[in-house]
Amino acid sequence: MKKILIVSANYYESISKNLLIASKKILIENGFQIEMIKAPGVLEIPYLIKKYIKKYDGFIALGCVIKGKTPHFDLICNAVFKEILNLSTLYQKPITNGIITALNKKQALERSGLIKSKKSNKGLEAANAAVSILKNGPKKI
Numbered sequence: 858m859k860k861i862l863i864v865s866a867n868y869y870e871s872i873s874k875n876l877l878i879a880s881k882k883i884l885i886e887n888g889f890q891i892e893m894i895k896a897p898g899v900l901e902i903p904y905l906i907k908k909y910i911k912k913y914d915g916f917i918a919l920g921c922v923i924k925g926k927t928p929h930f931d932l933i934c935n936a937v938f939k940e941i942l943n944l945s946t947l948y949q950k951p952i953t954n955g956i957i958t959a960l961n962k963k964q965a966l967e968r969s970g971l972i973k974s975k976k977s978n979k980g981l982e983a984a985n986a987a988v989s990i991l992k993n994g995p996k997k998i
Contacts, residue, residue, distance in 0.1 A: 859914040859991050860890045864906055866899040866920030866956070872969040876919040876955055876980030879970060883984035887992065896920070899956055900933055903940035906952060910944065915951040915991050917983045921969070924960045934958050951990040955983030 863880055865873045877893065884891050892913075896902050899920040906916050918941055924930040938954065945952040957979050959965035967974035970981075 858888065858890045860892070860912070861915045861917060861987060861991075862906070862909055862913040863891060863893045863917045863919060864896055864902050865893060866896045866902055868898045869921040869923070869965065871971065872921045872957065872965055873919055875969045875971050876921075876957070876978065876983075879978040879980035880917055880919060880955065880984040883981060883988060887988045889988070889991070899937050902937060902956070903944060906941070906944055910948050910950065913950075915953070915987050917953050917955055917980075917987055919955045919980055919983065921957040921959065921965050923962055923965055924958075930958075951987055953983040953986040953990075955979040 861884055863877060865877050867873050881891060894905060896905055899922055902918045902920065922930055922933055941952050941954055957965050957968045959968060966972040967976045968979050970978040
């Protein structure tokens with residue numbers, strides 16, 4: 858049985874919780890063993906993934922960053938997304954990204970499924986990607 862660690866940033870707790878619920882549902886339906894840990898914010902997610910990289914078959918990063926009036930948003934998003942990709946390629950393990958990057962709170966609520974929207978829950982998308990890779994392997998084109 859494949860083991861997945863979900864690392865969830867709890868800075869926006871209700872948003873992260875809804876992402877987590879959607880991720881867990883998909884993983885359970887597909888027979889994965891799941892463990893979860895919380896990070897104070899998205900910036901800490903890569904550190905926690907690296908700390909546990911040898912213990913799990915795959916990882917799901919969940920959280921939310923909402924743009925404010927300073928460049929902080931861009932710096933955080935760029936650093937975290939780059940490091941998640943680096944860890945995934947370096948250790949050759951799937952790390953799917955369910956971190957919402959939103960221009961405002963309404964967008965974040967829509968993308969987490971807390972407000973009805975045509976947008977998909979990012980936790981659901983990240984879990985589906987992890988399932989696809991770990992069950993089927995990469996698809997040949």
